[in-house]
Amino acid sequence: MDLKGKTAIITGSNSGIGLGVARELARAGADVVLNSFTDSSEDHDLARELGAEFGVSARYIKADMSKGEDCRALVEEAGGCDILVNNAGIQHVAGIEEFPVEKWNAILAINLSSAFHTTAAALPGMRKKGWGRVVNIASAHGLTASPFKSAYVAAKHGVVGFTKVTALETAGQGITANAICPGYVLTPLVEAQIPDQMKKHGMDRETVIREVMLERQPSRQFATVEQIGGTTVFLCSPAADQITGTTISVDGGWTAL
Ligand code: NAD
Numbered sequence: 071m072d073l074k075g076k077t078a079i080i081t082g083s084n085s086g087i088g089l090g091v092a093r094e095l096a097r098a099g100a101d102v103v104l105n106s107f108t109d110s111s112e113d114h115d116l117a118r119e120l121g122a123e124f125g126v127s128a129r130y131i132k133a134d135m136s137k138g139e140d141c142r143a144l145v146e147e148a149g150g151c152d153i154l155v156n157n158a159g160i161q162h163v164a165g166i167e168e169f170p171v172e173k174w175n176a177i178l179a180i181n182l183s184s185a186f187h188t189t190a191a192a193l194p195g196m197r198k199k200g201w202g203r204v205v206n207i208a209s210a211h212g213l214t215a216s217p218f219k220s221a222y223v224a225a226k227h228g229v230v231g232f233t234k235v236t237a238l239e240t241a242g243q244g245i246t247a248n249a250i251c252p253g254y255v256l257t258p259l260v261e262a263q264i265p266d267q268m269k270k271h272g273m274d275r276e277t278v279i280r281e282v283m284l285e286r287q288p289s290r291q292f293a294t295v296e297q298i299g300g301t302t303v304f305l306c307s308p309a310a311d312q313i314t315g316t317t318i319s320v321d322g323g324w325t326a327l
Contacts, residue, residue: 074099077103078155079102079151079154079192080095082180083155086295091295091302093295096128100152102127105135106158117130138183156204156229169220192204196243203247204248205249233247248316253324254283254321
C-alpha cells in the first residue's frame with residue numbers, strides 16, 4: 071500500500087490505538103500528524119522518531135479534543151488532511167444514577183463531538199481534492215452495550231451513526247467514511263481497568279483478563295494496535311474505494327454472539 075503524498079491526522083495518538091494506527095499509516099508511506107492535549111517534549115520526540123523510522127514527515131500538534139474550537143484548529147494547523155482518523159477517547163464506568171455529569175459531558179465531547187468538529191473542518195479540503203478517508207475508531211460498544219458504560223456506549227453508537235451520515239453526504243466524491251469497531255485491545259485505557267476488575271471480582275490479573283474482560287470476546291485474545299492500524303490502511307487502499315458508511319469489527323467474534 072502506498073500512501074506517499076497523503077497526510078493523515080490521527081486524534082489522540084500519543085499512545086495506544088492512535089499511536090498504533092499512526093505507525094501503520096507511516097509504514098504505508100503517509101505523512102502523519104500526531105495529537106493529544108499534553109504538548110510534552112515526549113510528544114514531539116515521539117513524532118520525530120516516528121518520522122525518522124519510516125522516512126515520512128511526522129509532527130505533533132496539541133489540541134484538546136473536548137473543545138470544538140481545538141478540534142477545528144487541529145485540522146487547520148495541519149493544513150487539512152487526506153486521511154482523518156478520529157480516535158481520541160476516554161472511558162468511565164458507573165451506574166446511570168451515580169454517573170458523574172462532568173464525566174458524561176467529557177465522554178460525549180471527546181468520543182463523539184470531536185469527530186463532528188474535525189470532520190466538518192476536514193471535508194472541504196477532501197472535496198476539493200476529490201479524495202479522502204474518514205476512519206472513526208468506534209468500538210464493539212458502538213454496536214452492542216454493556217452495563218455501567220452508558221456514556222461510552224451512547225457516544226460510540228453516536229459515532230457509528232455519524233459515520234453513516236458522513237458517508238451519505240460524501241458518496242461518489244472519492245471520499246469514504248467508515249468506523250472500525252474493536253473489541254478489547256490491550257492499551258493504557260484497558261490496562262487502567264484491570265486493577266478495578268481484579269478488586270471487584272477478587273481474581274488475579276490473568277484470570278480477570280481471561281474470564282471477565284475477554285469473556286465476551288470468543289477468541290479470548292486481545293486485538294492488537296497493529297491490527298487496528300492495518301485495518302485503517304486497508305480502508306485507505308483502492309480495494310476499499312466502495313466501502314463507505316459501514317463498520318468493520320475487529321473483535322475476535324464479540325458481535326457474532
Ligand atoms: P488510550 O488511553 O491508550 O489512548 C487514548 C488517546 O486519546 C491518548 O493518546 C490520549 O492522549 C488521547 N486523549 C484523551 N483525551 C484527549 C483529549 N481531551 N484531547 C486529545 N487527546 C485526548 O486509549 P486506547 O485504548 O488507545 O483508545 C483509543 C480509542 O479506541 C478510543 O476512542 C477508545 O474508545 C477506542 N477503543 C479502545 C478499545 C480498547 O480495548 N483499547 C476498544 C474499542 C475502542
